[in-house]
Amino acid sequence: MLRVEDLHAGYGGSQVLFGISLAVAAGEVVTLLGRNGMGKTTTVRTIMGLLPASGGALLGGRIGFAGTDLAGQPPHRVAQRGIGLVPEGRQVFPTLTVEENLAATAANRAGGAPRWTLPAVYALFPRLAERRRNLGAQLSGGEQQMLAIGRALMTNPRLLILDEATEGLAPLIRAEIWAVLARLKREGQAILLIDKTLSAVMRLADRHVVVEKGRTVWTGSTEALAAAPEIRETYLHL
Template structure:
């Protein structure tokens, strides 16, 4: 579904990514792992067209999307839950969700307003509240729900549970497990290795803008040297 090949990108002449390559198949959950500042968010931003690649290729659903503007990439069926959530602060929960509604996967839409509110009961309770009045965890739920309202073929989450209370994290991991069970393709960034190894099919470890290791959850669990070298602070 998503294929990233030899991706090079950066900011204002400073190179951050040095030939990143990986793929996400249909119905697959793949993680991007690495310490802070290693290029994970830049990779996501390059995939979404928010950072223009200087070399390499990005293909989605068999089509080359390298260098396309963000709205055209998103319209092909990629839903992004960005770092920092970025909900619309003055719109209500319901307005935030309706604002992004689309059917980018084709066919009958899986995710409608009632479905998303059922997935996140906390949002149903706060549906009339403006985004700015939600807690951090509620805002993250809203950001995920907003991305689902586009009915994406691929869902990308950058720092899925960072900084959230344990009970909220557990709710979000449960939602992601349900999405996986339903066949939703997911590309995921987070630091909770225990949760990630339970959820994901494969992991891609990035160090200083390069892929240094890839493998299954079983392989990662059996590779303490990878965790100690590339993932621990």
């Protein structure tokens, strides 16, 4: 579904990515792992068209999604292809209500009968239903993360990307988010996930991509990562 090959990108004159490669198949959960500052968020931003691949589409690498070349496409075109993003920092609309936040992104990118509607998102996150008339700025951090996930799901994405899925959340909220992601996986949702909680991502994901200083340094299954303590110690400091 998603295939990124030899991706190069940066900010201004500072290069951050030096050849990231990864793939996510339909129905698969893949993590992007690495220490802070290693290029994970930059990779997501480049996939989403928020940051151009350096050197143009050919020299900067390739971003293929469902048979379409996304390199050089603006963010709204990437979203229209069926990629839903839960960004780092949540970025909910602070002056819109919960329901208005959800309705603002409603679309049917996957085709067919839409799976995710307001009632479906409220059933997934009952707390959002309780607070549907509250403004985004009035929500707790955990509620904002639920809203950010719900907002991405309202696009009915073919691929869901989460950047720091549970960072800074209380333990009970984190557990709820992991339970929701496990449900989405059971229902066949393709997911690309960034998170620092290795024990949780290893329970959830099918495969893992480890990055170091803007390069892909290891790719493998959960079983392979569990059997490779040197990879965890060298690149994840765990």
